[in-house]
Amino acid sequence: MWRFVEEILLSGLILLCAAVAPNIFPAAQAGYAPMSTLAAWALIPSIVVMAITVAIAVWRGHRRLVNRVWVGVAAGMLATAGLEAVRITSFRLFHGMPGDLPKLLGVLLLNRFMLGPSAWSNVLGYLYHFWNGACFGIIFTLIFGRIRFYWGMLYGEVIGTGFLLSPAVTALGVGFFASKMHAMQITVWLAHLVYGGILGWLCQSWTHERGWLLSRRTNKPRPRTDGEAKSED
Amino acid sequence: MTRLSYAFALTAVTGILAGGLFVPTAKGQDSSGTKTESAATTAGPGVAVTTRGSVSQTVGKLKKMIAHNGMMVMGQLNQGRVLSMTGIQVKSQTLFVGNPQIGKQLFSADPGVGLVVPIRINVYENAYGQTVVQYVPPSRDLNQFHDAQITMIGNMLDQKLKGITSMLGQ
Numbered sequence: 001m002w003r004f005v006e007e008i009l010l011s012g013l014i015l016l017c018a019a020v021a022p023n024i025f026p027a028a029q030a031g032y033a034p035m036s037t038l039a040a041w042a043l044i045p046s047i048v049v050m051a052i053t054v055a056i057a058v059w060r061g062h063r064r065l066v067n068r069v070w071v072g073v074a075a076g077m078l079a080t081a082g083l084e085a086v087r088i089t090s091f092r093l094f095h096g097m098p099g100d101l102p103k104l105l106g107v108l109l110l111n112r113f114m115l116g117p118s119a120w121s122n123v124l125g126y127l128y129h130f131w132n133g134a135c136f137g138i139i140f141t142l143i144f145g146r147i148r149f150y151w152g153m154l155y156g157e158v159i160g161t162g163f164l165l166s167p168a169v170t171a172l173g174v175g176f177f178a179s180k181m182h183a184m185q186i187t188v189w190l191a192h193l194v195y196g197g198i199l200g201w202l203c204q205s206w207t208h209e210r211g212w213l214l215s216r217r218t219n220k221p222r223p224r225t226d227g228e229a230k231s232e233d
Numbered sequence: 234m235t236r237l238s239y240a241f242a243l244t245a246v247t248g249i250l251a252g253g254l255f256v257p258t259a260k261g262q263d264s265s266g267t268k269t270e271s272a273a274t275t276a277g278p279g280v281a282v283t284t285r286g287s288v289s290q291t292v293g294k295l296k297k298m299i300a301h302n303g304m305m306v307m308g309q310l311n312q313g314r315v316l317s318m319t320g321i322q323v324k325s326q327t328l329f330v331g332n333p334q335i336g337k338q339l340f341s342a343d344p345g346v347g348l349v350v351p352i353r354i355n356v357y358e359n360a361y362g363q364t365v366v367q368y369v370p371p372s373r374d375l376n377q378f379h380d381a382q383i384t385m386i387g388n389m390l391d392q393k394l395k396g397i398t399s400m401l402g403q
Contacts, residue, residue: 029300029305030300030301031293031297031298031299031306032297098334099333113308114307114308114329167300170300170303171300171303171304171305172305172332172333173303173304173305173333173334173335174303174334180334
């Protein structure tokens with residue numbers, strides 16, 4: 001019982017840390033604090049605390065939790081690459097976004113809006129965007145465990161809709177919920193559908209155990225796929 | 234696990250993210266609890282609004298209102314802090330305010346608009362200890378470009394700024 005409680009506590013701490021990155025951009029755009037300040041005082045500490053918590057989970061042998069964190073990070077980052085493919089295509093070819101979001105994130109992180117983007121700010125902006133994707137991946141795998149990929153698509157759409165509703169979009173001058181820029185709404189929904197699809201598919205393939213956050217371990221091994229069964233035959 | 238459980242779990246995710254994805258923007262309230270009082274005038278170089286909060290409180294409140302009105306603070310110059318190097322003590326901060334969409338339209342029409350945008354909003358403490366928010370209505374300078382689109386955007390920016398500064402007095 002204690003091991004289960006310990007796993008829940010560690011999972012809760014990791015979830016809290018994962019929720020920091022996606023929230024600093026809307027908070028900064030709403031005018032609560034510069035993003036550079038939020039990055040220094042909230043984002044970096046959250047990454048450090050998460051790393052320590054995962055290390056404790058590895059040390060204490062919480063294999064289900066560790067598997068879910070790594071799957072969340074890897075699947076989230078790969079899914080963000082899919083999201084980026086849609087976003088860049090829409091931005092470059094169809095002017096479907098008001099600006100280049102990772103570049104904006106970079107100048108906000110380094111507090112150099114007036115100077116514009118630099119190579120370093122672009123790298124940081126993309127790193128932040130991919131870390132955001134990883135955090136959403138961690139949240140997905142920790143809470144849901146191994147589920148069918150289409151739940152990932154629904155999850156992606158929840159994230160996309162949440163983004164459109166956030167002050168981050170309003171501050172870009174496209175109106176609440178991007179009501180003055182329908183191309184952006186379509187881009188965001190489509191990009192997050194791709195993100196969710198990739199995330200859901202990878203999590204379905206890589207996560208070892210079923211069961212959501214509060215369910216006890218089943219100790220049931222992952223069923224073999226058709227391919228694995230055939231190769232053994 | 235049933236699908237119902239997953240739907241419940243999805244709701245839990247939304248709860249986790251709710252901390253910031255739905256961060257409310259200020260709608261004229263003073264987060265510090267300080268009462269504000271405003272009086273807009275057009276005397277001097279621009280429109281001036283007097284508030285009762287301190288300069289830093291007013292700047293904080295102004296930033297939230299700018300975000301709520303679909304604009305961004307692109308830069309901030311703490312003129313008081315810069316001038317402290319010369320030995321003078323003043324409380325004055327300048328915000329440079331813009332919007333990517335409006336900027337795109339203005340600069341496409343005439344790259345010379347860089348003289349006027351981003352808009353400067355100055356917040357300072359006057360000789361009577363009052364905090365003043367002051368700006369030059371953008372239309373005043375943008376009209377000089379004699380371009381219908383630029384003029385229209387200038388008038389729209391005037392309305393936006395009027396809305397933002399009038400909210401300071403609510």
